[in-house]
Amino acid sequence: MKKKADVVIVGGGVNGCGLAYNLAKKGIDTVVFEKKYLSSGATGACGAGIRQQWSTHENAELSMKSVKIFEKLSKELGEDIELRQGGYLIAVHDKEELLQSEKNVEMQKSLGIPVKIISIEEITKIVPILDIKGMNAIAATFCPTDGHANPFKTTFAYANAARKHGADIFTHTTVTDIKTKNKQVSEVITDKGCVKTDFVVNAAGISSEEICNMVGIKIPTKPVRKEIMATERLKPLFDAMVISFKDGIYFSQQNEGQIVGGIPIPEQKPGYKTAPTVSFLQHMSKTLTRYAPVLKHINMLRHWTGFYDVTPDARPILGQTKDLKGFIHCHGFSGHGFMLSPMVTKILCEYITHGKTSEILESLSLNRFKDKKIEHEMAVVG
Amino acid sequence: MNKKKTIVCRCEDLTLEDVEKAIDAGYTDLEELRKKLRIGMGPCQGRVCIQLVQKILEKKTGKKVCVKSLPKVRPPVIPVSLGALASDEK
Numbered sequence: 001m002k003k004k005a006d007v008v009i010v011g012g013g014v015n016g017c018g019l020a021y022n023l024a025k026k027g028i029d030t031v032v033f034e035k036k037y038l039s040s041g042a043t044g045a046c047g048a049g050i051r052q053q054w055s056t057h058e059n060a061e062l063s064m065k066s067v068k069i070f071e072k073l074s075k076e077l078g079e080d081i082e083l084r085q086g087g088y089l090i091a092v093h094d095k096e097e098l099l100q101s102e103k104n105v106e107m108q109k110s111l112g113i114p115v116k117i118i119s120i121e122e123i124t125k126i127v128p129i130l131d132i133k134g135m136n137a138i139a140a141t142f143c144p145t146d147g148h149a150n151p152f153k154t155t156f157a158y159a160n161a162a163r164k165h166g167a168d169i170f171t172h173t174t175v176t177d178i179k180t181k182n183k184q185v186s187e188v189i190t191d192k193g194c195v196k197t198d199f200v201v202n203a204a205g206i207s208s209e210e211i212c213n214m215v216g217i218k219i220p221t222k223p224v225r226k227e228i229m230a231t232e233r234l235k236p237l238f239d240a241m242v243i244s245f246k247d248g249i250y251f252s253q254q255n256e257g258q259i260v261g262g263i264p265i266p267e268q269k270p271g272y273k274t275a276p277t278v279s280f281l282q283h284m285s286k287t288l289t290r291y292a293p294v295l296k297h298i299n300m301l302r303h304w305t306g307f308y309d310v311t312p313d314a315r316p317i318l319g320q321t322k323d324l325k326g327f328i329h330c331h332g333f334s335g336h337g338f339m340l341s342p343m344v345t346k347i348l349c350e351y352i353t354h355g356k357t358s359e360i361l362e363s364l365s366l367n368r369f370k371d372k373k374i375e376h377e378m379a380v381v382g
Numbered sequence: 383m384n385k386k387k388t389i390v391c392r393c394e395d396l397t398l399e400d401v402e403k404a405i406d407a408g409y410t411d412l413e414e415l416r417k418k419l420r421i422g423m424g425p426c427q428g429r430v431c432i433q434l435v436q437k438i439l440e441k442k443t444g445k446k447v448c449v450k451s452l453p454k455v456r457p458p459v460i461p462v463s464l465g466a467l468a469s470d471e472k
Contacts, residue, residue, distance in 0.1 A: 036413075037411040037413050037414050038411075038414060039414075039417060040413065044413075044417060152417035152418065153418070156409075156414070156417075156418060160408075171411065172411075230423070231464070232424075232425060232461060233424075256420065276456070276457050281457070281458065281467050282467065282468070284467075285464045285465075285467035285468035286468045288464060288468075289464050289465060289468045295464050296463065296464050296465030296468065297463060297464075297465060298463065298464055299425075299461035299462060299463050299464075300458060300461065300462055300463075300464055300467060301423075301424070301425060301427060301461050302423075302427055302456035302457070302458070303456060303457055303458070304454075304456050
């Protein structure tokens with residue numbers, strides 16, 4: 001292990017590896033420490049979705065710019081990330097939801113996102129297996145450039161490209177402490193050695209709180225266990241990701257033909273417990289077969305758990321605070337880390353290399369929780 | 383043995399050559415191999431292939447794979463139809 005690096009990143013998920021790639025490409029000497037294997041946290045357990053339909057302007061802008069990067073990423077990294085842009089279809093169930101949707105769509109359109117409100121007839125044209133009565137929809141919003149990509153392959157592709165540009169990525173290496181000097185980070189201690197550095201990036205997902213504790217920074221994030229399932233492979237049935245904020249369900253058909261989806265369970269509480277629940281199996285199968293009755297004949301193969309690192313406003317914590325120089329936050333994604341990663345890692349790279357800040361970085365800084373009024377992201381699912 | 387014709391994972395149609403190539407490319411963690419190749423993600427859920435992959439990995443790297451790092455068994459263990467799971471009948 002080298003003794004010194006320009007930047008040390010804690011966490012080998014899509015954001016850690018993506019940032020390592022962006023930095024290494026600019027010639028920055030970068031080291032990544034991952035305590036398990038690459039994509040072992042939220043990245044590897046996620047639903048693979050990429051959407052631009054949000055209620056807050058920051059998330060919409062970050063995701064819209066991320067989609068533009070995703071579209072060219074396979075070529076840029078030299079490995080297929082299996083991007084499929086079949087759109088996101090968000091069910092609208094009542095007048096109240098329609099009002100919020102109209103507001104969201106107006107804001108998204110003003111940014112240039114090609115989203116629109118569609119009728120119930122159009123819903124079944126886009127996803128023929130849906131039962132309008134069963135899903136209880138009065139309309140939907142649809143954005144054709146939303147979609148999904150393979151989170152494992154995206155992370156591996158970022159990591160491989162980062163290594164090609166000279167980044168060092170250590171898996172099965174645990175960060176045990178971070179040393180500071182005069183309100184500036186100075187050294188990262190791991191179970192395999194120490195590296196001196198001026199920049200530490202906390203991209204540790206639900207372990208971010210633990211990493212922040214090492215330097216005495218408090219964050220208001222809570223780990224929330226989420227469950228998700230996959231069916232057997234089927235012939236191509238539909239291209240869009242179907243979601244409902246009211247029912248909490250989301251599902252899509254992936255590249256290989258399996259349907260992947262999740263739903264929250266009623267008794268969900270914050271905590272680190274990982275075991276999957278029977279409640280999820282019942283809840284998911286009932287809701288999914290209500291939305292698409294034909295799927296009752298399809299086998300579920302497995303169901304697993306992952307964590308959202310949820311902030312009070314369901315938006316990520318990014319950038320640096322004045323309390324500690326060189327400590328860069330890149331966490332609190334609240335279930336949306338994969339889809340925001342291309343743009344998040346790009347702006348954090350610009351911030352680290354040129355000190356370039358932006359409106360988005362300012363409004364997503366940890367400091368925002370000091371104010372009483374925070375703007376909550378309403379468009380959250382799962 | 384023809385590595386191109388030796389099937390390791392029947393569900394995902396992966397050969398010994400596919401697995402060895404991935405190991406050579408640096409995927410030396412069983413979970414990373416699984417996520418890269420989808421090995422163990424088909425209807426058998428790894429019951430047929432994971433132990434074979436473990437042996438191939440150990441042979442190639444010369445390192446024992448720790449039992450703890452074997453992929454977790456995920457419910458419902460055997461394929462169950464969504465209709466059966468959604469049913470209230472006991």
